Amino acid sequence: MPDHLSQDLDDSGFQQDLEAINRYYTGRFLPANPWASLLNAYPYLAARQRQRRMREALVACGVRTHEALREMSVLDVGCGSGSNLAWLVELGANSSRLTGIDLVAQRTDIARSRYAGIRFMAGDFLKTDVGGPFDMVMMLAVLSSVTNAELKRRLVDKALALLKPGGVFFLYDVISRRHVPGTAEYQRLTFAELEGYVAPRKIRYFRKDLLRRGVAERLLPRVGVTVTELVQATRLFNIDGTFAYMRG
Numbered sequence: 630m631p632d633h634l635s636q637d638l639d640d641s642g643f644q645q646d647l648e649a650i651n652r653y654y655t656g657r658f659l660p661a662n663p664w665a666s667l668l669n670a671y672p673y674l675a676a677r678q679r680q681r682r683m684r685e686a687l688v689a690c691g692v693r694t695h696e697a698l699r700e701m702s703v704l705d706v707g708c709g710s711g712s713n714l715a716w717l718v719e720l721g722a723n724s725s726r727l728t729g730i731d732l733v734a735q736r737t738d739i740a741r742s743r744y745a746g747i748r749f750m751a752g753d754f755l756k757t758d759v760g761g762p763f764d765m766v767m768m769l770a771v772l773s774s775v776t777n778a779e780l781k782r783r784l785v786d787k788a789l790a791l792l793k794p795g796g797v798f799f800l801y802d803v804i805s806r807r808h809v810p811g812t813a814e815y816q817r818l819t820f821a822e823l824e825g826y827v828a829p830r831k832i833r834y835f836r837k838d839l840l841r842r843g844v845a846e847r848l849l850p851r852v853g854v855t856v857t858e859l860v861q862a863t864r865l866f867n868i869d870g871t872f873a874y875m876r877g
Contacts, residue, residue, distance in 0.1 A: 679769065679801060680716050682835050682872035687765075689833075690797045690876060695721035701764040705729040706754050706788055707771035711740030714747050728763075730754055755783055761791040769801040772823075776816045785826040792877030798827075804871040823873070832875045 692698055698721045705714050708729025718724050724746030731737050734751035741749050750757060766788045775781050789798060803817040824832060 676712070679713065679872075682801070683713070683717075683767075683799060684720070685835065686797060686799050686872075686874040689874070692797075699723045700726075702726045702761075702793075703728070703765045703767065704759055704761065704763045704788075704791060705767045705769070706784070707731055707768060707774075708740065708749065709733075709736050711737075711744045711747060711749060713767065713769060714740075715744045718744070718747070728759055730757060730759055755787060759791070762793040763791055763796060764793055765797040765799060766791055767799045769799075771802070772800075773802050773815055773817050778822075781822075782826050789827065789830075789877060794877060796877040797874055798877060799872075799874045800832075801872050827875060830875055830877075832873050835872045 687693075687698065692701065698717070701722060703714065703717060703722065703726065705711075705728070708714060708731045711729055714722075714724075714727045714729050717727060724744070725748075728748045728750065729737070729740060730750045730752065731740075732751070732753065737749040737751040740747070750759060768784070768788055771784065772781050775784065792798060800823075802823075804820055804823060805817055806820060808819055809817050820834075
């Protein structure tokens with residue numbers, strides 16, 4: 630089979646995968662704000678953990694001042710409704726240097742309506758010119774939404790290619806030590822799989838131990854949000870997925 634024809638067939642398969650992902654996430658409920666629910670504190674704690682790990686990754690990579698953060702250009706792949714980039718602005722990032730892209734147009738429409746000044750784009754990351762290079766590329770809960778291993782590899786390859794020398798790749802996802810059967814829409818990663826995607830580079834993990842969601846939800850009513858957040862800050866475990874980073 631000619632190489633170009635093989636490539637066309639591969640791309641056709643990827644397009645079907647992307648369309649399925651788009652349908653799945655378009656059909657899901659889009660929460661207005663993770664801080665808004667007083668009845669369910671888990672989204673708040675998960676958001677706080679993402680923010681804490683993001684800040685720790687920046688500090689570990691030498692970004693320790695507001696001035697340094699303000700000079701950073703950041704890309705969020707799978708940005709959703711934009712809350713992670715908005716939080717960077719709260720820390721001191723320059724909104725004009727932030728870009729988010731998401732496959733689901735409804736999400737980026739919400740993001741634009743909420744966060745003026747940040748550039749949000751809707752489309753296929755592999756086919757969209759997002760600019761760059763960037764000081765930091767984030768990919769949060771993206772790879773587990775893709776069940777095609779080669780498509781995952783291409784997503785990671787492009788993310789790494791968009792990094793400036795010494796730039797930071799920050800990743801969050803549900804990762805296990807062994808393969809766990811998934812569904813048509815979801816397949817958690819293994820640590821070996823992720824490390825294969827970034828090889829020969831070395832990726833650093835904040836913590837591989839995950840406190841099961843059911844345990845965290847039972848803990849909340851007993852000790853409250855504040856105590857749970859303090860325990861989480863000890864870095865003994867992640868309550869929601871695994872966080873990792875690497876230098877480009």
